[in-house]
Amino acid sequence: xxxxxxxxxxxxxxxxxxxxxxxxxxxxxxxxxxxxxxxxxxxxxxxxxxxxxxxxxxxxxxxxxxxxxxxxxxxxxxxxxxxxxxxxxxxxxxxxxxxxxxxxxxxxxxxxxxxxxxxxxxxxxxxxxxxxxxxxxxxxxxxxxxxxxxxxxxxxxxxxxxxxxxxxxxxxxxxxxxxxxx
Amino acid sequence: xxxxxxxxxxxxxxxxxxxxxxxxxxxxxxxxxxxxxxxxxxxxxxxxxxxxxxxxxxxxxxxxxxxxxxxxxxxxxxxxxxxxxxxxxxxxxxxxxxxxxxxxxxxxxxxxxxxxxxxxxxxxxxxxxxxxxxxxxxxxxxxxxxxxxxxxxxxxxxxxxxxxxxxxxxxxxxxxxxxxxxxxxxxxxxxxxxxxxxxxxxxxxxxxxxxxxxxxxxxxxxxxxxxxxxxxxxxxxxxxxxxxxxxxxxxxxxxxxxxxxxxxxxxxxxxxxxxxxxxxxxxxxxxxxxxxxx
Numbered sequence: 001x002x003x004x005x006x007x008x009x010x011x012x013x014x015x016x017x018x019x020x021x022x023x024x025x026x027x028x029x030x031x032x033x034x035x036x037x038x039x040x041x042x043x044x045x046x047x048x049x050x051x052x053x054x055x056x057x058x059x060x061x062x063x064x065x066x067x068x069x070x071x072x073x074x075x076x077x078x079x080x081x082x083x084x085x086x087x088x089x090x091x092x093x094x095x096x097x098x099x100x101x102x103x104x105x106x107x108x109x110x111x112x113x114x115x116x117x118x119x120x121x122x123x124x125x126x127x128x129x130x131x132x133x134x135x136x137x138x139x140x141x142x143x144x145x146x147x148x149x150x151x152x153x154x155x156x157x158x159x160x161x162x163x164x165x166x167x168x169x170x171x172x173x174x175x176x177x178x179x180x181x182x
Numbered sequence: 183x184x185x186x187x188x189x190x191x192x193x194x195x196x197x198x199x200x201x202x203x204x205x206x207x208x209x210x211x212x213x214x215x216x217x218x219x220x221x222x223x224x225x226x227x228x229x230x231x232x233x234x235x236x237x238x239x240x241x242x243x244x245x246x247x248x249x250x251x252x253x254x255x256x257x258x259x260x261x262x263x264x265x266x267x268x269x270x271x272x273x274x275x276x277x278x279x280x281x282x283x284x285x286x287x288x289x290x291x292x293x294x295x296x297x298x299x300x301x302x303x304x305x306x307x308x309x310x311x312x313x314x315x316x317x318x319x320x321x322x323x324x325x326x327x328x329x330x331x332x333x334x335x336x337x338x339x340x341x342x343x344x345x346x347x348x349x350x351x352x353x354x355x356x357x358x359x360x361x362x363x364x365x366x367x368x369x370x371x372x373x374x375x376x377x378x379x380x381x382x383x384x385x386x387x388x389x390x391x392x393x394x395x396x397x398x399x400x401x402x403x404x405x406x407x408x409x410x411x412x413x414x415x416x417x418x419x420x421x422x423x424x425x426x427x428x429x430x431x432x433x434x435x436x437x438x439x440x441x442x443x444x445x446x447x448x449x450x451x452x453x454x455x456x457x458x459x460x461x462x463x464x465x466x467x468x469x470x471x472x473x474x475x476x
Contacts, residue, residue: 026215049216051208062212066219073242073279074229074473078430081225082398087311087360090219093209160399162431 021054021104021181023142028177030063032150034168041075043068050177052142054104059115059144060095061175083157084122092121094128102134104142110134115146124155132175142179147172221312226319226357228428229435229471230277230285230303232365232391233405234443234451238319238355240305241279244476249275251437251469253444256457265466273446273469277303278476287325291447294331299447301325301349309357323351323367327449344375347449351389361401364392369407369452382413385453387421393428401428403439407452422451423459435471440464 028048034041048063065086070076080086096117102110111133119128132146149170152159159167227237230247241247255268262268275289287301307320327347333339348371355365367389376383391405402425409420419442426439442459443451446467457463 024215026217047217047219049212051212051215053208058208060208060212062209062216064216064219067217071475072473073245073475074435077225081360082430085360087223091216093212095208158398160397162399162429166431 023052023054023179023181025050025177025179028061028063028175030068031174032068033172033174035172036166036168039166041070041072043070043076043079045069048175048177050144050179052144052179054102057098057100057102058095059098059117061093061177063092064090065092066090083152083159089122092119094119096128096130098132100134102136104136107136107138110136119150119155121150122155122157126154140181144177144179145175147174149173218312221310221314223309223311223319223357226309226355226363227365227393228401228430229437231437231469232393233403233424233426233437233439234422234441234446235367235389235391235405235407235448236303236321236323236351236353237365238305238321238353240282240303240321241277241285243279243281245279246474246476247275247277247471248474249273249277249469249471251275251446251467253441253446253465253467255465257440257462257464257466270444270465271446271467275299277301289447291445291450294445294450295329296331297447297449298328298330299325299449300328309355318354318356321353323349323353323448325349325448327447338375341375346374348372349449349452351448361395362392364390366390369448371449371453373449384412386410386412387452389452399430402426403428403437409453418456419458419463420453434473437469437471439467441467 026049027046028050030045030048032043045063045068047067048061050061052059065084066080070079094117096115098113098115100110100113113132113134115130115132117128118125130146130148132144135143137143150173151170153169227239230239230241231237251273252269253271255262255265255270257265271291271293273289273291275287277285277287279285283305285303289299291297301324303321303323305321307316309319310316329345338344350370351367353365353367355363357363369387369389371385373383387407387409389407393401393403395401405424407422422441422443424439424441426437429436442457442463444456444465445451
């Protein structure tokens with residue numbers, strides 16, 4: 001009996017460590033946009049890192065907040081200092097799973113893939129579900145595209161009443177990443 | 183049987199332990215994959231000026247800062263509406279960032295002497311954390327003031343060089359934590375021609391100041407310019423003291439201050455003043471900053 005159990009544990013460990021297909025990028029694009037009647041602004045980050053584990057249907061992101069570029073430099077300073085405390089919380093992290101069967105060998109577009117995961121941002125971790133398109137390209141690369149809304153208050157990002165009219169409570173986030181085999 | 187139970191628990195836990203391990207590995211791997219962001223400390227001050235004087239904050243590449251500042255009359259009481267009946271000085275400046283390290287400026291102050299100023303601020307070192315830390319930000323500020331007012335006699339009026347003053351400042355700042363930042367600015371002012379022959383051409387002052395952020399959008403600021411006692415040619419106060427508030431509203435910064443100075447360009451406010459803050463010679467002033475992206 002004991003032997004059998006030990007065998008089982010050993011077997012599952014081996015199972016875990018079997019090499020899997022891993023795709024990565026370090027130049028993913030993340031844009032967020034805030035739109036109100038008075039003022040609209042956006043910021044772009046072209047240095048989002050992401051890993052896509054093909055067999056496990058896992059996708060993970062690491063986005064440094066200081067790498068977001070704003071049109072107005074002063075806004076960038078205030079974004080980092082006042083709103084997201086990027087010295088204390090340098091990155092936004094997301095890890096999610098999807099269930100769709102995707103054949104990563106044949107070019108095809110998979111629309112409306114549901115990705116369930118957890119988002120860690122500004123010291124708060126919350127479940128987040130996003131809808132994404134996954135494209136398997138001809139050259140064996142894979143693209144991941146998604147648009148979703150992020151409610152700032154849920155992540156403890158407080159907007160002072162002085163600028164309430166200028167910053168949207170929900171910011172629109174769009175992600176575009178292209179993966180290659182690492 | 184007990185042993186069995188233990189083993190069973192272990193089996194149940196195994197996937198969780200492995201899973202946690204795996205998540206850590208995945209994010210660890212992501213971390214090493216991520217292109218590092220700049221480790222420069224940002225937002226040491228809310229704007230490129232502490233109040234009257236320059237701070238180490240810079241106008242970044244292709245940004246234009248337009249600033250309008252006013253100083254009102256001496257606060258006496260309700261009869262002069264706390265000084266606001268009378269605008270003592272109007273200062274306007276445009277500062278442009280050639281790149282992230284060079285900023286050029288043009289300014290005009292009506293008092294004193296209807297002065298036009300050209301300036302350059304060079305950001306030499308930035309305070310940074312990370313792998314290559316540096317404890318302070320260091321900038322140089324240089325300016326030329328041209329006094330455009332009418333002079334008498336005629337020879338004085340026609341003497342071009344006599345209208346020029348030069349300002350040289352080293353700005354050293356450190357952001358100690360989220361809230362507290364301090365600034366030290368040794369200043370050398372050279373005046374080609376002084377109003378009075380007993381006054382020195384060279385004046386050395388030391389600016390000391392700082393800000394304390396008491397809410398995310400507001401800070402209280404202090405600034406003191408101390409003239410080194412290399413001269414004693416007039417009794418009026420040689421130092422200037424200001425206390426004020428920064429209010430930041432996303433793209434705009436409002437600065438409100440109480441000061442004993444009435445000049446708003448460094449060639450003047452850093453050396454001689456009309457009054458003494460601690461003898462109730464206090465003027466109210468403000469400045470409005472708007473940033474444009476060109």
